[in-house]
């Protein structure tokens with residue numbers, strides 16, 4: 001795959017004030033312990049536009065629907081629409097990934113190139129399969145800089161399953177700030 005350098009990074013929503021300070025918080029929902037949250041949740045209504053955080057290549061774009069039983073009970077919550085974009089660090093030539101979850105619409109496909117600030121999708125409507133069946137309409141946004149195996153990445157670190165390595169998950173705000181301060185002269 002031809003990776004693409006990104007000269008800088010930007011936040012994925014135009015309005016960023018409704019960000020939960022929940023990176024690496026322990027998360028309980030439905031009285032179930034989900035694990036340590038690997039990104040931030042940004043509250044925004046359905047149909048809010050979501051933009052690529054940087055120039056890059058789409059490596060994953062799929063629907064992981066939640067599951068209702070025939071009588072309408074929630075069997076499984078999930079990602080809904082999810083997009084993962086690979087970016088190349090201009091200075092270090094290292095690849096890192098931005099991840100966008102709970103999308104009702106996705107406008108990009110695996111293998112496609114995207115520019116920074118390009119419209120890639122829209123937030124999903126609450127309690128639908130395309131938002132993964134969650135009450136709160138929001139974007140899950142994460143930055144991952146570990147090895148990638150063309151599979152969907154988790155939203156939580158589960159200590160028992162050891163489903164990922166915590167050290168590869170970066171605080172998205174710190175990461176973007178540091179990235180831009182180091183690349184601003186280029």
Ligand SMILES: [Zn+2]
Nearest residue numbers: 040041140155
């Ligand atoms: Zn989340």
